[in-house]
Amino acid sequence: MAAVTLFAVPVALLVSPLVGAIVAAIGVLLILVRHNLYLTQLVQWTHEPIGTPLPHAFGVWDFVFSDLNRRSRQASEARERLSAALDRFREASQAMPDGVMYLSHTGTIEWMNYQASIDFSLDEERDRGAQVTNLVRQPDFVHYLDKGHYDEPFLFHPIHRKGAALLVQVIRFGDHRKMVISRDVSHIEKLETMRRDFVANVSHELRTPLTVVGGFLETVIDAEDDLDLADRNHYLGLALEQSGRMRRLINDLLTLSALETGAPQPAExxxxxxxxxxxxxxxxxxxxxxxxxxxxxxxxxxxxxxxxxxxxxxxxxxxxxxxxxxxxxxxxxxxxxxxxxxxxxxxxxxxxxxxxxxxxxxxxxxxxxxxxxxxxxxxxxxxxxxxxxxxxxxxxxxxxxxxxxxxxxxxxxxxxxxxxxxxxxxx
The missing domain is CATH 3.30.565.10 (Histidine kinase-like ATPase, C-terminal domain)
Structure with missing residues (x-):
């Protein structure tokens, strides 16, 4: 349109200066209308959903729209890559065996994975944005979050999960945000309890016959001249019986230890x-x-x-x-x-x-x-x-x-x- 106007104006001037001026004014007006039309289309495009292609244009606007289209595609591709990376991160976080929960600088829940919702009895959607200490109100957990000393993990026993034990660790990151990691160590604590009980039981089971054996032997030694042969043999027989009990216990312990530690199985x-x-x-x-x-x-x-x-x-x-x-x-x-x-x-x-x-x-x-x-x-x-x-x-x-x-x-x-x-x- 600009080329047509430039060609029409000299021709009109040859006919009449007035006609030339009118033609020039109409040409400029048409150019302004076209620019205004393309500008309006550009403004309307900015209100469309991301990814909507720009309309076609002519002249300099074609170059402008092409550059904007290219930048829009690049931005869209970058957003898709970021979105895919975020989805992969969320999938990986959901697949983790440990609970992961992100807290804002004010202590509100920004995000959590499925395991964290189980560990702390929370809802992933409903409780997002809520203050975590309003939902998990056990004093030891609240005190651990508030004191701010997170060098050592904290052993937490949630009241809603009887017998459960969580090892909770808080890690600071970003703008005063916190990442709360929880690991279920119930089985480890149970094994430790079993170990303590086992040691206590073994000690008790051995102490009783040892005490009996020691008592009988002391009786035989102290009353050497007062005991007849029948009584002495009776006491020694009881001592032998208790020593046999200890021997059976030790043999069973060795057998059980070999089985539990995965000792090689005998040839079938x-x-x-x-x-x-x-x-x-x-x-x-x-x-x-x-x-x-x-x-x-x-x-x-x-x-x-x-x-x-x-x-x-x-x-x-x-x-x-x-x-x-x-x-x-x-x-x-x-x-x-x-x-x-x-x-x-x-x-x-x-x-x-x-x-x-x-x-x-x-x-x-x-x-x-x-x-x-x-x-x-x-x-x-x-x-x-x-x-x-x-x-x-x-x-x-x-x-x-x-x-x-x-x-x-x-x-x-x-x-x-x-x-x-x-x-x-x-x-």
Missing amino acids: ELFDVGGIVREIGRETEALSGGRHTVVVEVDCDCKCQGSPKELHSAFANLASNAVRYTPDGGTVTLSWQLGKNGVGKYCVRDTGIGIAPEHIPRLTERFYRVDRGRSRETGGTGLGLAIVKHVLTRHQCEMKISSRLGQGSEFCVIVPAARIVSCDRPS
């Missing part, structure tokens, strides 16, 4: 599990000494893959427990059978005193006893079922326990079909 071999059950039946009769009726039921003779020594020990432990906790005249039944799905099942049933339901889940814990006094009377160390549990775990076996007070108990070992190689049912 094929063995006759039915034969082992019959052998344990004979050992059980000898242990009972005729005080119980021992029944052995072998449904089939199976070849099993595993450690015969370890499984014999585990199976025999269940049988000896049945003898210990069954009154004289009771019945102890050992059975081996093969299910239709090829799974083996070894069970020990007794007509003993039974176990209350609340004790059954804890029977395989170290030193856990339903009746401590009776366990010591029967010579138990409190480690037998813990050892059985680890042996069965090494062989991918499962133990099921059922019992009723006053009516007896049943301990069954489920042997997976993968370990049963072949079976011959007796004719």
Whole structure:
């Protein structure tokens, strides 16, 4: 349009100066209208959503719009890259096993991941922008945030999660902002508690027989001239019995330690599990000494893959427990059978005193006893079922326990079909 105006004005001047002036004025007006139109389109474009392309133009405005389009695309690409990076960061933060929460300089929640919402019982959306100490009001947590000394982490026990323990660490960053990191250490604290209990139990279990042995020996030494041979042998026999108890306890501790620390498993071999059950039946009769009726039921003779020594020990432990906790005249039944799905099942049933339901889940814990006094009377160390549990775990076996007070108990070992190689049912 500018070129047309420049060409029309000289022509009009040749015709008449007045016409030339009018043509020039119209040309300038048209140029201003066009510039105003493009400027209006530019202003309207600034109100459109980000990413909307600029309209087409002519002349110098075409260069302006092209440059703005290029800068707009570059800015849009940069925003997309930043948005993608932010999404990746949020995904990574959500995937972290630790809780992460960002606090503003005033202590309000700016962002948290899913684990932090669980650790502190918060809602990711609802609680954003709220003061964290208004939501987590436990005095020890509030004091830790307020004191401002974050060199050492803080062990926090949230009241809404019974038995849970969190290791909380605050890290300052940016403009007086804080990053709160929480790590669930409940299992570590539980292990530490178990370690303390284990040491205390071992000390107690060894101290009692040592005290008895020491007392008997002192009695024999101090009353050397006053004791006849029968009394002396009686005291020495009791001391020997207590030393045997300590020996069994130490042997069980060594066995349990080897199992728990992942000691190499003995070489596996094929063995006759039915034969082992019959052998344990004979050992059980000898242990009972005729005080119980021992029944052995072998449904089939199976070849099993595993450690015969370890499984014999585990199976025999269940049988000896049945003898210990069954009154004289009771019945102890050992059975081996093969299910239709090829799974083996070894069970020990007794007509003993039974176990209350609340004790059954804890029977395989170290030193856990339903009746401590009776366990010591029967010579138990409190480690037998813990050892059985680890042996069965090494062989991918499962133990099921059922019992009723006053009516007896049943301990069954489920042997997976993968370990049963072949079976011959007796004719």
